[in-house]
Amino acid sequence: MLERIHLVIVREVARQGSLTAAAGALFLTQSALSHTVRKIEQQLGTPIWDREGRSLRLTQAGQYLLSLAERLLPQFEHAEERMKQYAEGERGTLRIGMECHPCYQWLLKVVSPYLARWPDVDVDVKQRFQFGGIGALFGYDVDVLVTPDPLNRPGLSFEPVFDYEQVLVVAEGHPLAKARYVKPEQLVDETLITYPVETDRLDIYNQFLRPAGVAPRRHKTIETTDIMLQMVASRRGVAALPRWLADEYADRMPLVSVKLGRDGIAKQIFLGTRDADGGLDYLASFVEFARQSNWQAARVGA
Incomplete structure (x- = not known):
C-alpha cells in the first residue's frame, strides 16, 4: 500500500541526489533509509530507482511517484499548517x-x-x-x-x-519618442528589453509583434525594473511596461511612453x-x- 512516507522519501532522495544526503535531511541513518527504500520497492512490486554507483536514478515508476509527491505533499503540509493555526487561534x-x-x-x-x-x-x-x-x-x-x-x-x-495600458517605453531622444503611437514594423531594428518571461506570455509579442509577423532585432531580458529602465534611458533598448509604472519612472528618468498601435493594448x-x-x-x-x-x-x- 502506498503511504505518505513513501512519497516523502521519493521526494527527498530526488532533491538530495543520494541516499546519504537524503538520510541526513530525514534524520535517519543511511542503513535505515536503505532498508526502507528496499521495503518500498518490495511493497509496490516494482523498482523505483536504478542504482548508478552511489547515485540513484528514478525509474519510470519512480518518476510517476515523484510527480505525485510534488502535487500531494504540499497539500498535506498546507492542511497540517492550517489545522495548527486553527488549534492555536x-x-x-x-x-x-x-x-x-x-x-x-x-x-x-x-x-x-x-x-x-x-x-x-x-x-x-x-x-x-x-x-x-x-x-x-x-x-x-x-x-x-x-x-x-x-x-x-x-x-x-x-x-x-x-485596469492598465501596456505601452512602449523609450528614451526622450529616441526617434519614436514623439510618435502618437508605434507600429510593429518600427521595432524591427530595436533591442527589446523584457523581464525573464517566456515570449509566449509577453503581451508585446502576443498582441503586437507576432500578429504582424514582426520580431525585434534583439531580445534581451533583465530581472529588475530599475536596471531595465536605466538601459532604456541610455538608449540601449526599448521596453514594454504598464503605463502607470512607466509614468512613475518618467518622473525621475528621461523616459517617454508611446502607445502600442493605434488603439493601444488594454490589460x-x-x-x-x-x-x-x-x-x-x-x-x-x-x-x-x-x-x-x-x-x-x-x-x-x-
Missing part, C-alpha cells in the same frame, strides 16, 4: 504568487495597509513555480495569484483588481484564489484591499 501566512513582474510596486502599496490591519498574518511572495502559477494555486503552494492571464478552472476564482490584473478558501477572512480582506487600492487612480490623476 492563529491565521499564519498569506502566500502570494506573482505572475506579473511589474506589479511589485503595486503590491507594496497593498501589503503595507494590509499588514497594519492584520498584525497576526505574515506575507510571503513567491515568483517561481514548478508547475506554473495556476499549478501553484491548485497545489497549495500559494494562496493568492497575481496574474494578467486568468484561466477558468473549476475550483478557482479570479477577481479583476485594476487587467486579476487575483486568483481557491473557492475552498472562501471562508478565510484574512484572504478575503486582502482581495478587498487590492480591489479598493486607489494607487493607480492617483497615478493617472497626478
Whole structure:
C-alpha cells in the first residue's frame, strides 16, 4: 500500500541526489533509509530507482511517484499548517504568487495597509513555480495569484483588481519618442528589453509583434525594473511596461511612453484564489484591499 512516507522519501532522495544526503535531511541513518527504500520497492512490486554507483536514478515508476509527491505533499503540509493555526487561534501566512513582474510596486502599496490591519498574518511572495502559477494555486503552494492571464478552472476564482495600458517605453531622444503611437514594423531594428518571461506570455509579442509577423532585432531580458529602465534611458533598448509604472519612472528618468498601435493594448490584473478558501477572512480582506487600492487612480490623476 502506498503511504505518505513513501512519497516523502521519493521526494527527498530526488532533491538530495543520494541516499546519504537524503538520510541526513530525514534524520535517519543511511542503513535505515536503505532498508526502507528496499521495503518500498518490495511493497509496490516494482523498482523505483536504478542504482548508478552511489547515485540513484528514478525509474519510470519512480518518476510517476515523484510527480505525485510534488502535487500531494504540499497539500498535506498546507492542511497540517492550517489545522495548527486553527488549534492555536492563529491565521499564519498569506502566500502570494506573482505572475506579473511589474506589479511589485503595486503590491507594496497593498501589503503595507494590509499588514497594519492584520498584525497576526505574515506575507510571503513567491515568483517561481514548478508547475506554473495556476499549478501553484491548485497545489497549495500559494494562496493568492497575481496574474494578467486568468484561466477558468473549476475550483478557482479570479477577481479583476485594476485596469492598465501596456505601452512602449523609450528614451526622450529616441526617434519614436514623439510618435502618437508605434507600429510593429518600427521595432524591427530595436533591442527589446523584457523581464525573464517566456515570449509566449509577453503581451508585446502576443498582441503586437507576432500578429504582424514582426520580431525585434534583439531580445534581451533583465530581472529588475530599475536596471531595465536605466538601459532604456541610455538608449540601449526599448521596453514594454504598464503605463502607470512607466509614468512613475518618467518622473525621475528621461523616459517617454508611446502607445502600442493605434488603439493601444488594454490589460487587467486579476487575483486568483481557491473557492475552498472562501471562508478565510484574512484572504478575503486582502482581495478587498487590492480591489479598493486607489494607487493607480492617483497615478493617472497626478
